[in-house]
Amino acid sequence: MQHDYDLLIAGGGLAGNCLALALKDTGLKIAIVEANTREQLHDSPAGDRALALAAGTVKMLEALGIWQGASQAATAIKNIHISDQGHFGKVRLSAQKENVQALGYVITARDIEAHVAKLVTEAGIELICPARLVGLMAGTNTINISLKRGDEPLNVSAKLLVGADGGNSSVRKLLEIAQQITEYGQTALVTTVKSSLPHNNVAFERFTASGPLALLPVENDHCAVVWTRTDEDAAALMSGSEADFLAELQRCFGYKLGELSLAAPRRAFPLSLIRAEKMTAVRTVVIGNAVHQLHPVAGQGFNLGLRDVVQLAEMIIARHQAGQDIGSADFLTAYAESRQKDHDRTIGFTDTVVRIFSNDWLALAAARNIGLAILDHIPAAKTLLTRHAMGLAGRLPRLGGRR
Numbered sequence: 001m002q003h004d005y006d007l008l009i010a011g012g013g014l015a016g017n018c019l020a021l022a023l024k025d026t027g028l029k030i031a032i033v034e035a036n037t038r039e040q041l042h043d044s045p046a047g048d049r050a051l052a053l054a055a056g057t058v059k060m061l062e063a064l065g066i067w068q069g070a071s072q073a074a075t076a077i078k079n080i081h082i083s084d085q086g087h088f089g090k091v092r093l094s095a096q097k098e099n100v101q102a103l104g105y106v107i108t109a110r111d112i113e114a115h116v117a118k119l120v121t122e123a124g125i126e127l128i129c130p131a132r133l134v135g136l137m138a139g140t141n142t143i144n145i146s147l148k149r150g151d152e153p154l155n156v157s158a159k160l161l162v163g164a165d166g167g168n169s170s171v172r173k174l175l176e177i178a179q180q181i182t183e184y185g186q187t188a189l190v191t192t193v194k195s196s197l198p199h200n201n202v203a204f205e206r207f208t209a210s211g212p213l214a215l216l217p218v219e220n221d222h223c224a225v226v227w228t229r230t231d232e233d234a235a236a237l238m239s240g241s242e243a244d245f246l247a248e249l250q251r252c253f254g255y256k257l258g259e260l261s262l263a264a265p266r267r268a269f270p271l272s273l274i275r276a277e278k279m280t281a282v283r284t285v286v287i288g289n290a291v292h293q294l295h296p297v298a299g300q301g302f303n304l305g306l307r308d309v310v311q312l313a314e315m316i317i318a319r320h321q322a323g324q325d326i327g328s329a330d331f332l333t334a335y336a337e338s339r340q341k342d343h344d345r346t347i348g349f350t351d352t353v354v355r356i357f358s359n360d361w362l363a364l365a366a367a368r369n370i371g372l373a374i375l376d377h378i379p380a381a382k383t384l385l386t387r388h389a390m391g392l393a394g395r396l397p398r399l400g401g402r403r
Contacts, residue, residue, distance in 0.1 A: 003142045005029045006326065007316070008158035010133055011165030013041070014109070015288030015305050017116045019164060021064050022313035024123045026320055031126040031156075033133065033147060035165075038117060040130075045267050047110030049190055050216050050224030052077070052203070054104050057303045060310050066116055073111040075218045076102035078201035081256075106203070106216040106224060128154070133170040136161070138282035143327070160327035161284045162312070167274065169290035175281045182273040182351070184295060186211050187234035189227040190267045192218065193249070196258030199223055208252050215253065222263055225249070228271065228295075238268050271295050273351055279339065280332040287312060292343060294350045304346045311338055 007023065009016045012034030020030055034041075041047075053061070053074070061067035080093040080103055095103045120127070128147065131154065135146035143161050147154040163171025172179075199217040206213045211228030218224050227249065229237060237245050242262055250260055274293040279286055288305035315335055319326050 003157040003159055005031050005156065005158040006320075007031075007160050007162065008033060008143075008145060008156065009162045009164055010169075010171050011163065011288075011290070012036075012117070012120075012127060012129060013164065013166060013288075014113055014116060014302065015290075015309055016162070016164035017113075017120045018064060018066065018306060018309045019162060019287070019313055020120055020125045021066065021116070021123065022310060023316060024125060026317055028316070028320060028326075031128055032120070033131050033145075034127065034129040035132045035170075037130050041117075042110060042114060046269075047108065047113065048192075048264065048267055049109045049269075050106050050192075050218065050226065051109055051112065051302050052104055052106055052214075052216055054300075054303045055100065055102065057306050058105060060306055064310075066112075066119065069119070070107065070112050070115045071105070073115070074105040074107040075216075076201050077104045077106060077203045077217060078102060080203045080205065082205045082207075084207045102201075103203075106218055108218075108224070128156075133165075133174060136171070136174045136284070138284070141325075143283040158327075159283065159325065160316075163284065163286035163290045164288050164309075166289045167293050169286060171284065172276055172286050172290050175284060175286075177281065177286065178277045180275045180277060184271050184273070185231055186228050186271045186295075187231050188269045188271050189225070189229060189234055189237060190269060191225045191227075191262060192222050192264035193225055193246075193260040194220075194222050194263045195260055197221075197256075199257060204253070204256065206253060213249075213252050215257070223257065223260075227252070231270070234268055238266060242266075273347065275343075275347060279336040282329070283327040283332075285312065285332055285335060292347060294347060300346050300350055304342070307342060308339060311335070 006028040007030045009020055009030065009032045012032045016032055016034075020032055023030060036044075058067055061070065076095075078095045080091075082091040082093075093103060095101065128149065131147045131149040133145060134148050137144045142157040142159060144155065144157045145161060147156065161171065163169050163175075165171055193215070198221050199215075201217050203217060204213075204215040204223075206215075210230050210233055213228070214226040215223040216226070237248060245266060246260060246262060253260070272293070273295060276286060276291045279291050287308040289301070291308070292301075292304065294301045294304065312335055315331070315338070316326050319331055325331065
């Protein structure tokens with residue numbers, strides 16, 4: 001059966017571009033469809049977000065040939081300090097004690113996105129951009145995709161369509177895949193601050209009654225701030241003055257890093273847990289934010305999405321090498337089953353942390369603080385927690401053996 005592509009990837013962001021790079025040397029005919037121009041993607045406020053990359057994620061990025069060029073824009077996390085505002089419980093995790101170079105790294109979404117986009121261009125992967133998906137029709141051997149490039153209609157076909165087009169996924173909507181949505185009533189306030197004391201590569205996670213506050217180390221004694229507040233508090237902090245915003249931030253965080261001053265605009269992102277009810281349809285699979293959007297409390301969103309990418313790439317490579325159909329129903333079912341456990345575990349862990357640590361009920365506050373205090377004194381438990389924080393607690397995909 002004639003088809004235009006083996007694989008059509010909807011979405012030229014991190015997930016879609018990483019998948020294309022993972023498959024660039026396989027002989028598969030691949031194209032990426034992206035609705036926004038590179039300039040629009042680069043200038044998006046979402047590019048300001050700091051991504052906390054777990055050590056396991058860095059291993060995968062290395063295998064994809066991405067980390068080698070992106071690492072210069074990243075800052076190592078050597079220690080993690082977890083505390084609870086107004087309570088005694090604390091946990092300190094250390095790269096040195098775990099005999100690793102770093103527990104993870106911090107990089108802005110814009111920096112890694114720009115680098116990955118550059119690698120896609122250098123690899124000669126076809127980019128259909130700007131273009132929107134407006135229709136899908138799956139057949140026995142191919143899926144037919146209707147695109148709109150400006151005012152020009154364009155019809156293409158592929159063996160497999162991958163929806164890597166983010167939280168507002170056109171692929172998911174066209175397939176009418178329902179979502180389970182948990183509203184937290186919280187908003188993430190994102191900015192960058194400069195501190196008067198050096199951060200010494202320490203990442204701080206501080207739990208407060210209104211939600212967690214993370215200060216992540218970035219270059220030149222700056223810290224990326226991810227501050228969760230109730231929707232009402234967040235609206236007041238965004239509409240108030242910078243001085244009032246800083247005063248409240250300082251009150252919540254304290255003076256471990258001395259005086260804080262704003263070094264970037266304030267941004268607000270509403271928070272909820274969103275999960276698609278299924279990952280696959282006929283000759284189609286959705287990955288990354290198109291299938292799950294997590295609360296940033298544990299910094300697991302991108303890490304989980306990249307595991308989707310590399311697992312799918314690994315399975316496509318094996319399937320293609322065996323001369324089998326990469327879009328068949330049995331293949332897509334096997335992929336979905338292979339990702340289910342990781343999704344359930346990571347999403348469940350993140351949701352539990354939100355509920356436990358965004359709650360000032362006295363008995364719960366006491367229990368979690370006793371837990372933090374005990375955890376800080378049990379090396380084996382700290383090692384397990386550190387391995388989860390580093391994304392090394394489960395099996396990492398092999399990327400088709402290309403290590």
